[in-house]
Amino acid sequence: MNFMFEPWPWYVAGPLIALIMFALLFVGKQFGMSSALRTVCAAAGAGRAASLFKFDWRAERWNLMVIAGAVAGGFVASRYLSNNQVQIDAAVTLKLAQDLNITSTNNAYLPTELFGTENMTNPSNIVILLLGGVLVGFGARYAGGCTSGHAISGLSNLQLPSLIAVVGFFIGGLLMNHFLLPLIF
Amino acid sequence: MRVVSYLVIGFCFGIVMYKSEAASWFRIYEMFQFGSFHMYGIIGMAVALGIVGVQLIKRFNIKALGSKEIRLTPKNSGYKNYLFGGIIFGLGWALSGACPGPMYVLAGAGFPAILIVIFGALLGTFLYGVFKRYLPH
Numbered sequence: 579m580n581f582m583f584e585p586w587p588w589y590v591a592g593p594l595i596a597l598i599m600f601a602l603l604f605v606g607k608q609f610g611m612s613s614a615l616r617t618v619c620a621a622a623g624a625g626r627a628a629s630l631f632k633f634d635w636r637a638e639r640w641n642l643m644v645i646a647g648a649v650a651g652g653f654v655a656s657r658y659l660s661n662n663q664v665q666i667d668a669a670v671t672l673k674l675a676q677d678l679n680i681t682s683t684n685n686a687y688l689p690t691e692l693f694g695t696e697n698m699t700n701p702s703n704i705v706i707l708l709l710g711g712v713l714v715g716f717g718a719r720y721a722g723g724c725t726s727g728h729a730i731s732g733l734s735n736l737q738l739p740s741l742i743a744v745v746g747f748f749i750g751g752l753l754m755n756h757f758l759l760p761l762i763f
Numbered sequence: 764m765r766v767v768s769y770l771v772i773g774f775c776f777g778i779v780m781y782k783s784e785a786a787s788w789f790r791i792y793e794m795f796q797f798g799s800f801h802m803y804g805i806i807g808m809a810v811a812l813g814i815v816g817v818q819l820i821k822r823f824n825i826k827a828l829g830s831k832e833i834r835l836t837p838k839n840s841g842y843k844n845y846l847f848g849g850i851i852f853g854l855g856w857a858l859s860g861a862c863p864g865p866m867y868v869l870a871g872a873g874f875p876a877i878l879i880v881i882f883g884a885l886l887g888t889f890l891y892g893v894f895k896r897y898l899p900h
Contacts, residue, residue: 587804606834
């Protein structure tokens, strides 16, 4: 039964993600997860503050259905299909401990130092998580898409704007990972 | 029927994101450290098959359900918003370890702290809407 809990290798996950993109195209939609954030803003009445949110959000309700499914998928996978311990590269594990003081590596799915419920009242964690979210939401809308919309769908359609956006994702990601994270943690 | 198909697609997405560990902060950190081929393999394989599939759709004029056109709308030209927005997104991705799909998967997996990230992402989306006209595009 152990194989049920094993993580899926890249050559299993990659084709399945392509399949999910094609399933969405087949039902007449597009693979773009960040659009749901815009839909929620519109549904919450943000149209009164900015024209970006003045659209009929009911026509985009399908985004919210996909997200409801994703929440259920996360629940089932974490409860029944995983031991919730991510094993990563040994040198990276050492670096996490030395540079960022993160030692939950290889024992947890997310670093408990940052995501552990017992650490949720830590003000610096709240600031980090909130800031991370704000940058993700702001950047995704500014760039017109996120990992799913640009890196997967956009590159699959050989769109130059998506390639520029993905280069941007990596510039920002490398900056944060190599220079800013050691200062923040 | 439509609703069910969106729910099922989302459910499969959630399973794949969690089981491939693409939803894990550790995997994102490792990717930006070039510590493993894993994440590059996932994205690379999805894109490689995606390119082949999109070419087939175009070549054979494959239709969506109900013989509707498949939506492959190209993005507007220009580069500033893609580059600047991309950099901002990348900073957030490497910090929170979550992009806009996996954050919901993690909520379902029972990490209450991810709700702070989701709230932040909604706030960030709203702020972009408010400041859009002052930004270079």
